[in-house]
Amino acid sequence: MTSPSDLPNAPFDMGEDTPSNRSDNPTLGDVIAARMSRRDLMRGALAVSVISGTVGPLAIAAAPRAARAIEGAKARFDFPEVAAGSDAMHHVAEGYDADVLIRWGDAVLAEAPAFDPAKPSAGAQETQFGYNNDFIGFLPLEGRSDRGLLVVNHEYTNDELMYFGLIGWTRKGKMASLSDEQIRASMAAHGGSVIEVERADGQWRVVKGSKYARRITASTPMDITGPAAGHGLMKTGADPSGTRVLGMLNNCAGGITPWGTWLTCEENFNFYFSGNDAAQASPLADTYARYGVPEDYYPWGRLDARFDMAREPNECHRFGWVVEIDPFDPTSVPKKRTALGRFKHEGAGNIVNSDGRFVVYQGDDQRFDYVYKFVSAGKIDVTKKAANRDLLDSGTLYVARFDADGRGEWLPLVAGHPKLTAFADQGAILIHARLAADALGATKMDRPEDIDVHAKTGKVFLMLTNNSKRTADAVDAANPRPENRFGHIIEMTPDGGDHAATGFAWEILVKCGDPSIAEVGATFNPATSKDGWFGMPDNCAIDADGRLWIATDGNNAQVTGRTDGLFALETEGPLRGTSRLFFRCPTGAELCGPCFTPDLETLFVAVQHPGESEDKNVPATTENPTSRWPDFKDGMPPRPSIVAITRKGGGKIGV
Numbered sequence: 001m002t003s004p005s006d007l008p009n010a011p012f013d014m015g016e017d018t019p020s021n022r023s024d025n026p027t028l029g030d031v032i033a034a035r036m037s038r039r040d041l042m043r044g045a046l047a048v049s050v051i052s053g054t055v056g057p058l059a060i061a062a063a064p065r066a067a068r069a070i071e072g073a074k075a076r077f078d079f080p081e082v083a084a085g086s087d088a089m090h091h092v093a094e095g096y097d098a099d100v101l102i103r104w105g106d107a108v109l110a111e112a113p114a115f116d117p118a119k120p121s122a123g124a125q126e127t128q129f130g131y132n133n134d135f136i137g138f139l140p141l142e143g144r145s146d147r148g149l150l151v152v153n154h155e156y157t158n159d160e161l162m163y164f165g166l167i168g169w170t171r172k173g174k175m176a177s178l179s180d181e182q183i184r185a186s187m188a189a190h191g192g193s194v195i196e197v198e199r200a201d202g203q204w205r206v207v208k209g210s211k212y213a214r215r216i217t218a219s220t221p222m223d224i225t226g227p228a229a230g231h232g233l234m235k236t237g238a239d240p241s242g243t244r245v246l247g248m249l250n251n252c253a254g255g256i257t258p259w260g261t262w263l264t265c266e267e268n269f270n271f272y273f274s275g276n277d278a279a280q281a282s283p284l285a286d287t288y289a290r291y292g293v294p295e296d297y298y299p300w301g302r303l304d305a306r307f308d309m310a311r312e313p314n315e316c317h318r319f320g321w322v323v324e325i326d327p328f329d330p331t332s333v334p335k336k337r338t339a340l341g342r343f344k345h346e347g348a349g350n351i352v353n354s355d356g357r358f359v360v361y362q363g364d365d366q367r368f369d370y371v372y373k374f375v376s377a378g379k380i381d382v383t384k385k386a387a388n389r390d391l392l393d394s395g396t397l398y399v400a401r402f403d404a405d406g407r408g409e410w411l412p413l414v415a416g417h418p419k420l421t422a423f424a425d426q427g428a429i430l431i432h433a434r435l436a437a438d439a440l441g442a443t444k445m446d447r448p449e450d451i452d453v454h455a456k457t458g459k460v461f462l463m464l465t466n467n468s469k470r471t472a473d474a475v476d477a478a479n480p481r482p483e484n485r486f487g488h489i490i491e492m493t494p495d496g497g498d499h500a501a502t503g504f505a506w507e508i509l510v511k512c513g514d515p516s517i518a519e520v521g522a523t524f525n526p527a528t529s530k531d532g533w534f535g536m537p538d539n540c541a542i543d544a545d546g547r548l549w550i551a552t553d554g555n556n557a558q559v560t561g562r563t564d565g566l567f568a569l570e571t572e573g574p575l576r577g578t579s580r581l582f583f584r585c586p587t588g589a590e591l592c593g594p595c596f597t598p599d600l601e602t603l604f605v606a607v608q609h610p611g612e613s614e615d616k617n618v619p620a621t622t623e624n625p626t627s628r629w630p631d632f633k634d635g636m637p638p639r640p641s642i643v644a645i646t647r648k649g650g651g652k653i654g655v
């Protein structure tokens with residue numbers, strides 16, 4: 001999701017931009033000087049201060065030596081780099097095709113009518129591909145890489161770019177002028193899609209009438225499972241049991257489990273709730289505030305009482321979870337897995353630990369919020385998929401503390417912990433996971449986005465997208481830059497290769513931004529070209545060959561002189577920290593998804609909110625988007641779409 005304060009006419013910071021963490025957990029300002037990354041010292045040629053947060057003369061002087069050191073080093077990526085820039089088109093590396101596979105409004109279910117942007121309809125939208133495609137997962141059918149299911153999150157709606165007549169829309173006025181049918185259509189454009197796709201004659205297409213096809217919306221019935229199911233805070237007028245909820249909201253990134261299910265993660269759920277006076281008068285006011293509830297952005301409370309805090313004070317507790325869905329059974333009931341905690345989830349990077357327990361790494365995407373991991377109590381059964389059905393309902397949730405010496409500790413959020421006695425039970429700890437993490441002394445991070453695990457090396461890569469609110473006296477070793485506008489990436493190594501261990505080592509892989517501006521303090525490998533650097537890392541993927549790919553959110557002509565895109569980042573050897581641009585978004589869009597088929601011959605990416613404004617003072621609407629990608633037809637709004645990237649003539653991507 002684009003940083004809301006970067007949107008046109010933002011009256012105040014919103015969503016992930018508004019720090020709600022008022023705990024006094026240390027920012028380690030007094031121990032910053034204690035640490036110099038061991039790797040940086042070892043690689044003296046690339047030495048960059050972890051302390052100052054700027055490149056400074058040391059790194060600049062060292063660059064020529066570094067360049068010499070990498071002569072002849074073997075790159076793990078090999079493709080002609082895309083030129084960075086900004087225009088209304090998408091661009092992919094020479095020698096590749098990048099074809100639109102499915103757009104907002106295209107048919108998912110067999111009965112879907114043709115897309116008609118002039119007539120918003122909830123009924124039609126419930127059968128069509130939703131808006132703002134984000135996470136993509138590919139589940140092979142019959143073990144094939146040319147046929148499978150794509151599962152796609154529909155994170156949120158840009159109503160001002162979907163419907164006509166919202167000219168003059170401002171963020172201050174929010175969405176109050178939407179009609180009832182537009183609101184209902186937008187509710188149906190949220191959630192997710194399951195589509196069957198196949199590649200024939202080199203071309204990917206959606207299989208029409210597939211038995212797997214499914215739309216999940218803001219109204220789809222779901223079960224609440226795990227320790228917080230049935231908790232008093234989960235009970236509502238419509239659901240006195242506290243175990244059944246309608247819909248999922250703001251599903252950002254996610255993950256695929258080894259047993260073939262889709263983990264889809266609710267992020268900025270606070271945007272959908274209204275009723276601020278009631279929230280402030282409530283005995284729960286402090287806990288609401290810690291989650292930014294109610295944000296009062298979407299006017300859904302006008303039509304549906306559950307989004308009005310005055311009428312339904314507990315509904316907000318039923319969002320902010322990881323949802324597990326079986327995409328192979330369109331009748332299956334999605335399950336909100338409360339054992340994984342409630343916060344503004346980004347994704348669910350996961351791995352089977354060496355002892356068979358299942359581990360899920362998770363970011364809470366808000367300034368000064370935390371990094372979590374879940375370790376299952378039980379072990380995965382690789383022989384029977386169904387045996388893992390409830391594996392995510394019991395286990396331990398941990399939050400990370402990053403220490404100044406390059407070590408870190410996972411702190412357990414468990415009832416009975418001496419620092420968590422204020423919480424009545426485990427359900428309350430999970431529902432208010434942010435507050436429990438505050439009490440444990442977790443490290444306040446620069447907006448944790450995606451985390452992914454390298455299946456072979458066990459290295460964990462954490463994207464921290466930016467945090468311009470971090471002040472110079474609040475930097476710490478793991479978040480070393482004041483006014484961190486461009487973000488950084490941390491590499492974590494679990495002790496003994498054990499993902500269930502409570503200890504880990506960490507170091508900064510790269511600080512992002514334009515390396516040619518010394519004040520920015522970027523630390524890309526000097527082998528990175530002027531096109532290859534990026535700001536604001538967001539989603540990531542580690543491909544079957546163990547290479548790291550990074551999608552960005554927030555680059556544009558004004559901020560970095562380039563659109564968002566997909567970058568290939570070297571993580572090992574002398575080229576470590578070298579980035580290359582592979583795919584570039586059209587104007588206004590952020591890139592999400594990146595997802596490879598197992599044979600690495602196809603890369604699916606999700607182009608989200610094309611046409612959005614890049615000028616804070618000039619809102620874009622359906623009448624004047626910054627791009628009408630991908631149709632470029634008068635009267636047709638820009639449409640978030642999935643793009644399938646393949647190599648001309650076949651072969652693996654990026655080698």
Ligand code: FEO
Nearest residue numbers: 001252267346365
């Ligand atoms: Fe939805 Fe944190 O990006």
Ligand code: CA
Nearest residue numbers: 001002538553
């Ligand atoms: Ca983001």
Ligand code: CA
Nearest residue numbers: 001252538539
């Ligand atoms: Ca994201």
